[in-house]
Amino acid sequence: MFSISGLSKRHGSRTVLTDVTFQALPGRVTGFLGPNGAGKSSTLRILLGMDRPTSGTALVDGRPYRELRDPLRTVGSMVEGSGAHRSRTARNHLAWIARAGGIPRRRVNEVLDQVGLAGAGRTRVGRFSLGMGQRLGLAAALLGEPAALVLDEPVNGLDPEGIRWIRGLLRGHADAGGTVLLSSHLMTEVAEITDDLVIIAGGRIVATGPLDQVIAGHASLEEAFFALTGAAGAEQRR
Template identity: 90%
Template sequence: MLSISGLSKRHGSRTVLSDVTFHALPGRVTGFLGPNGAGKSSTLRILLGLDRATAGTALIDGRPYRELPDPLRTVGSMLDGSGAHRSRTARNHLAWVARAGGLPKRRVTEVLDQVGLAGSGRTRVGRFSLGMGQRLGLAAALLGNPAALVLDEPVNGLDPEGIRWIRGLLRAHADAGGTVLLSSHLMSEVAEIADDLVVIAGGRIAAAGPLDQVIAGHATLEEAFFALTADRSEQRC
């Protein structure tokens, strides 16, 4: 389980997050929605040990990321596309990640095949399309065969076939008992796959709960989203 409790973050006099609390549960896909600047990236960076909170906790399987004994086998993440240097080949990038995480080399070939890049392993990342870069980032997230996936805009740059593929992959991961926390601006995709929703605006949680409860009273997720964030998106705590 991914557990965020009372999370607050300040940059000088500016409050980025204020008392953010929600959970992403095993066996479910949790959509994490919010306008630009709402605090999504800050929340995910704190969860993954890339930033520190001013107050509150962000736990993965009951521990902060920095205290996980085997982090790549516990949580896989993709926050900024592939994260690979343009001069590296896809295979070399993944081999480096695998070595750093103490993972077997065979996983490199396995995940390249899993994400549809089996024929592009020796291609330099600088020659990849945006969609191929997204697939490489997902391959890195899957290397440790983790129980939890934390993904920021994973379908960005993918064609319709790629979007359908990743939807199936994430659904299968959750159905097998895994946890998926998915941040995206594509409302239709989130509505298609999410079991639960967390909506953040102005650094505060605007709504959290099962999809049908969050959108109750609205015709679509998009309509619910704008209604929930209308009074907060221009605010900062």
């Protein structure tokens, strides 16, 4: 379970996050939505131990990420800036992650096959298309067979077949008891796969709860999103 409570972050005089509080639960896909600059990436970076909050906590099963004994076996992540070096092959990139995390080498071929890159293991990442790079990022996230996944824009660059595939992958992970925290700008896909929603705007949570509850009274998730984030923006400008 991911539990984020009272999370705040400031850079000098600029406030990035204010009292961000929500949970992402086992057996459910939680969609994390917000406009550009709303604080999604900052929240995920703090959750994954890549940054420190000014105040508040971001916990994985009751512990900060930095205190997890086997982080790669506990949380698989795919966030901006965590891609492979362009000069490495896909297989080498995954092999050093496996070695660093104490993960059996056999998992490299298994995840390459799982994400549809079995024939591209010896290809240098610099030659990958955007969609292939996304698949490699997912392979890295799945390498340790983690119980929880944190994915930032995982369908970006994927073709329709790839989007359908990842939808099934994430739904299957949650149905097997895993936790999925998914950040995306694609409203249709979020509405298709998520159980719960968290919407952030201006560094503050403006809505959280089951999908049907958050969009109640609106024609679609998109309409609910713009209504909620627009109202938050208007409040901030007062």
